[in-house]
Amino acid sequence: MDGDDRKILHLVRHGRTEMNEYLASNRWDASDFVDPLLYDTRLTxxxxxxxxxxxxxxxxxxxKPEVLIASPLHRAMTTADLAFAGCEGIRKETCALMRERVFHASDVGRHPDAIEADFPDWCVKALREEHADANGVWWYAGDGADDLGTAVSASGVAQEPVEExxxxxxxxxxxIESRPExxxxxxxxxGVWYSLTGREFENCELVTCELGDLRVGAGKFVWG
Structure with a gap:
């Protein structure tokens, strides 16, 4: 890196999912929208x-990336495994902060034990010890005194407020800034990359940038 102190990030959005397919023909903002309840949606x-x-x-x-980090949602981890298959020996870690904003059931995750069983070569220690509660919940669930105004979808899934x-x-x-790599x-x-870059990433789009290019709220959510 020529001896400078820049932190370079290779950002990827996950591949097309079952929920992406559903949303292609069912508008999420339609008055008759029905959540198909595709919990932790999978890649097609x-x-x-x-x-x-x-x-x-x-x-x-x-x-060359020194570490591969993915959201603990199945679609992101599967994409990471496939997209970086040629980067032999790279460390793999999950980061719950990178999870999608909860819009639908597809954004609800799974217990760390289930994730570890499906992805045994990924480190889920931080997910288990720092982010998951006693029931293994590490995604936004809207349960608490501060969440009384949280919108709830027709399926009963608590939708994560923009502010949160x-x-x-x-x-x-x-x-990211605190990481040594x-x-x-x-x-x-x-949602993650839209918020931080203002760019609407396509499925499996890859963008290389610097940490200084990220800015919270670069992409403004006009709903929810």
Whole structure:
């Protein structure tokens, strides 16, 4: 990195999912919208192919990522495994701060034990010890005195308020800054990268930037 002190980030959005397919023909803002309850939605075959197609690219990223970090949601971790398959020996860690803003059931996660069983080569220690509660919940659940005004979808899923989400994005930026690595690969979600870059990432879009390019609220949510 030429001896400078920049922190380089390789940002990726997950591949196309079952929920993406559903939303393509069912507008989320329609009065008759029905949440299909695709909890922790999975990649489609197309989404898996999108992710795998990144592998020849990520193998030659410059600077080479020292660590691969993903949201603990299944679609992000699966994308990370496929997209960075050529980066042998890279450390893999989950970061709950990178989870999607909870819009629907598809953004609700799973217990750390289930994640560890599906992804045994990923480190979920921080997820388990720092973010999950006694029941293994690490996503926004809207339960608490401060959440009395939280909107609840027709399916009963507590929708994460913009203010809470952006507070978390600020915490994420500070967490990245505190990391010792100088080059980091990160796989997350539309809402996360939209908030921090103002860019509407396509599925499996890869963008390399500097930490200083991230700004909470760069992308403004006009709903919710």
């Amino acid at each position: 075959k197309k989404g898996a192919a999108q992710a795998a197609s990144l592998a020849p690219v990520t193998r030659f990223l410059d600077p 989400f952006e507070r978390r994005m600020g915490e994420l930026v500070r967490w 100088r080059s980091i690969a990160m796989v997350a979600h539309w």
